[in-house]
Amino acid sequence: MAKALTESRRTRYTRQAMSDALIDLLRDHPLSSISVTALCERADVNRSTFYAHYDAIADLLQDIEDDTMAWVTGALDRITARPDPSAIEDDIARICRYIADNRRHLQVLMSQKAGIDFPERLLGLVYGRSVIAERMGAGSLGDSEADRRMHFVVSGSIGLIRHWMDTDLGDPPEAVAHTIFTMALPTIIPLTASAAAPAASAAH
Incomplete structure (x- = not known):
């Protein structure tokens, strides 16, 4: 340590x-x-x-990871303290900008080279926030379904960030954040809207 x-x-x-x-x-x-x-x-x-x-060297690596996680935690605390649910995308964008600004370290930490669980810890911080879990509708799902969806979201988001870094951050951080936000936290289409099309077809 x-x-x-x-x-x-x-x-x-x-x-x-x-x-x-x-x-x-x-x-x-x-x-x-x-x-x-x-x-x-x-x-x-x-x-x-x-x-x-x-x-040991592993302690130095842990120190690097902890410093980054401390920054991310502070950013999340500041943003999710606001009641506006739209702050979630800002939350993710802020983290993506941090990754872009610190790409030299983060490209290694987000890869498999360091042999640590940094990506999982990073995304876990985001999706572990209650406001985000509520936005995903986790409270209306059974425990097993909510757990499967959470793993899917975290794994997919990590994969996208790794791809972004592997392609030398060719896209702007806000674009990556928007993709994560819209894919992981899609707007729920009201039942009445989805039922309107079949009803209209049946009328013809």
Whole structure:
């Protein structure tokens, strides 16, 4: 785990240098093959400095993930505190913009290279919010059906974000967010509207 140290400009710089070095190494190597020595050489720090901050490389990776999740949690807290349900799409768009702005780290975290559950945690934060679950109509479904729909939504959204990143973020964040929003949280068509067409056909 990350060790508690007095936060200073030098401490922040050192941890950032090690984070950047790990992300660079993960682009070409699996986590299991990255040594502390290789990391320190890339970050231009010595081994004693690394161990003053972390017990293992996996702890550094966890620190990177936790920092990102903390930002996402704060963004969700600010947005979902508003009563307007339309804020949900803004919520997703804000996260997509964050991904675009931090693509260097996020392209690795959203891939399989890091060997962690970051994508599931990221989308789980979004869809775990009660306002979103209510918008999906989960409360009107049985537990099994609601669970299946939630897994479908999360898996599909993760797949789209990975595709977006694999294609070098060719689409704007707002477009990706809109697709996720409209596919995962479709507007429910009133029964009277859907029944109107058959009724009209029967009249002819």
